[in-house]
Amino acid sequence: MPEALLRARELTKTFGGLAAVNKVSLELWQDRIHVVIGPNGAGKSTLTNLLSGDLPPSSGRIELAGQDITRASPEQISRQGLGRSYQKTNIFPSFSVWENIRLAAQSRAAQQPWNPLRWLASAQADPAVNERAEAALELAGLDGRRHAIAGAASHGEQRQLEVAMTLATEPRVLLLDEPLAGMGTAEAERMVELLLRIKPRHAMMVVEHDIDAIFTLADHLTVMVNGTVIASGEPAAIRADRGVQAAYLGEDH
Amino acid sequence: MTAHASSLEALPTGLKAALAVGLAALSLFPFVGSDFYQQMVVRMMILAIFAMSLDLLQGVTGLVSLGHAAYFGIAGYALAFFTPPGEPVSLWWTLPAAMGLAGAAALVIGFFVVRTRGIYFIMVTLAFAQMVFYLVFDNKALGGSDGLYINFRPDAGVFDLENKRVFYYFTLVCMLGVFVFLRRLLWSPFGRALAGIRVNEHRMRAVGYGSFGYKLAAFTLAGALAGLAGYLWGAQSGFVNPELMGFHQSAHVIMMVILGGMGNFAGAIVGAFAFEIMLDVFKDLPAIGGFETGKHWQLWMGLFIVAVICFAPRGLLGLAQRLGARPGAPDA
Numbered sequence: 007m008p009e010a011l012l013r014a015r016e017l018t019k020t021f022g023g024l025a026a027v028n029k030v031s032l033e034l035w036q037d038r039i040h041v042v043i044g045p046n047g048a049g050k051s052t053l054t055n056l057l058s059g060d061l062p063p064s065s066g067r068i069e070l071a072g073q074d075i076t077r078a079s080p081e082q083i084s085r086q087g088l089g090r091s092y093q094k095t096n097i098f099p100s101f102s103v104w105e106n107i108r109l110a111a112q113s114r115a116a117q118q119p120w121n122p123l124r125w126l127a128s129a130q131a132d133p134a135v136n137e138r139a140e141a142a143l144e145l146a147g148l149d150g151r152r153h154a155i156a157g158a159a160s161h162g163e164q165r166q167l168e169v170a171m172t173l174a175t176e177p178r179v180l181l182l183d184e185p186l187a188g189m190g191t192a193e194a195e196r197m198v199e200l201l202l203r204i205k206p207r208h209a210m211m212v213v214e215h216d217i218d219a220i221f222t223l224a225d226h227l228t229v230m231v232n233g234t235v236i237a238s239g240e241p242a243a244i245r246a247d248r249g250v251q252a253a254y255l256g257e258d259h
Numbered sequence: 260m261t262a263h264a265s266s267l268e269a270l271p272t273g274l275k276a277a278l279a280v281g282l283a284a285l286s287l288f289p290f291v292g293s294d295f296y297q298q299m300v301v302r303m304m305i306l307a308i309f310a311m312s313l314d315l316l317q318g319v320t321g322l323v324s325l326g327h328a329a330y331f332g333i334a335g336y337a338l339a340f341f342t343p344p345g346e347p348v349s350l351w352w353t354l355p356a357a358m359g360l361a362g363a364a365a366l367v368i369g370f371f372v373v374r375t376r377g378i379y380f381i382m383v384t385l386a387f388a389q390m391v392f393y394l395v396f397d398n399k400a401l402g403g404s405d406g407l408y409i410n411f412r413p414d415a416g417v418f419d420l421e422n423k424r425v426f427y428y429f430t431l432v433c434m435l436g437v438f439v440f441l442r443r444l445l446w447s448p449f450g451r452a453l454a455g456i457r458v459n460e461h462r463m464r465a466v467g468y469g470s471f472g473y474k475l476a477a478f479t480l481a482g483a484l485a486g487l488a489g490y491l492w493g494a495q496s497g498f499v500n501p502e503l504m505g506f507h508q509s510a511h512v513i514m515m516v517i518l519g520g521m522g523n524f525a526g527a528i529v530g531a532f533a534f535e536i537m538l539d540v541f542k543d544l545p546a547i548g549g550f551e552t553g554k555h556w557q558l559w560m561g562l563f564i565v566a567v568i569c570f571a572p573r574g575l576l577g578l579a580q581r582l583g584a585r586p587g588a589p590d591a
Contacts, residue, residue, distance in 0.1 A: 058465065060465070079464070079469075080464045080465050081464045081465075081467050081468055081469045081470070084464075084465060084466055084467035085467045089466075090465060092462075092465075096459065096461065096462050096465070097459070097462065098455060098458045098459050098462065099458070100458055101454075101455075101458065105451070108451075109451060109452070109455050109463075109466070110466040112448055112451065112452070113463075113466045113467040113468050114467065115448060119476070124447075124448075125443075125444060125447055125449060126440070126443040126444060126447055127447055127448070128446050128447065129446055129447055129448045129450070129451040130446075132448065135448075171462075171466060172466075174466075175466050175467055
């Protein structure tokens, strides 16, 4: 493996005097899942928002495939191949499941604003977009639910949809913020299976609380507390770390 | 709640049939209606174009502009400015030029306003429109508060717009053309992206849409189409004054869109017609004792709109669909 796809150096975000994320560095590699854990308020979601451009960092540097994206907007970062999902389901509730995914896939269609004939072509008639959307729909296991209104789908299906929309943009780097949040056991298992299936083609960062999922998925584990990384490395080594047990894992078990 | 119950974006067959009947009635109207009523219907059709142009922003993209009359007025003034006192001017360059000027103004103003959201967007569009209003109001070369006369309707060459019936059909074709164009646009990739921005702009940006560009394009297009309406208004009435781009004009067109039902363009047409008909009804109310009821038409119009919003939140079109689809059924 020649180089990390995403590289963050000394990333810091302060709100007022408080450092929500304090000098965090991390690297994401293709075919590896980097799981970030930590108690509530540790700065995991803020870190995700910094990497995706939803929040501008106070200091530090982010590179995506060798390019500086530290000050780029969310849409620029998305177009450069980084996709993210949200902890709190963030979909188009009044659209069908299919339209949610198709719209995400359409963002990668060739834009020809100068061609008036394309203005009036039906959005459903672009074969390349439909193919991308179809692939993401199937991958996420939402095949039978394409006509359902997204806002009326079950919580688990909405979580699947979150991931499907992200996949429809064909990202190289995936940031998933608590993809299993609020899911039942069977749904969670399906999601873990999905993430393992798409792993070879992506560099992934997953923020997660579910201990079983964490150790099934993680190739690399980072523990954050109060905005700081207190441990980072092989999952087995982290599990054995006394400091981590005291700070985080011990509290849950 | 299904998509079809909550939105009339896809027009149900029953409504399409009703609209076709309406179109047939409009096509035949010049053979039965007097000159006076023909002119009234022309005005309604022009306002319907204006309302559809706003619906692209308000109903489709979710941008409530309180300054849309500025672009309507700019195109009307453009026609007045282009028309010499002694002879008509060609339709074929003045119409594109007037729409282009309105669109260019929308592009420049839009560059600043589409960065804002919600209440700020409303206030900034109003502020810019007021600037345009006073620029014209205080400018002697543009007739100041008196406005400008347009002595001749534009010369189309192949047909004669001075003929009332020809002008009627020309306006009808324009209205129909704008409707068909916007309906197609609604289902195009661009239209779907605008709808996505209305529903969840944050997520649109996260999947890679530059929402600024989309909103600016919609704002510009809406300005140019408002310009078409303003141009026709100037040609029909024979004069323009600052009121055309004033706050009341902007507010009325918002009410038309709400009244008819937002986001499907058919509602905007229905709303424009209903608004103008009710306006006439309220203005003609008889005096009761010493109280001149008709003079206070704005009061009755306000009450009427409040009643529609309370009892038919999806506008008159939504109400028609509800009554037509399930007669006697309880509210869906």
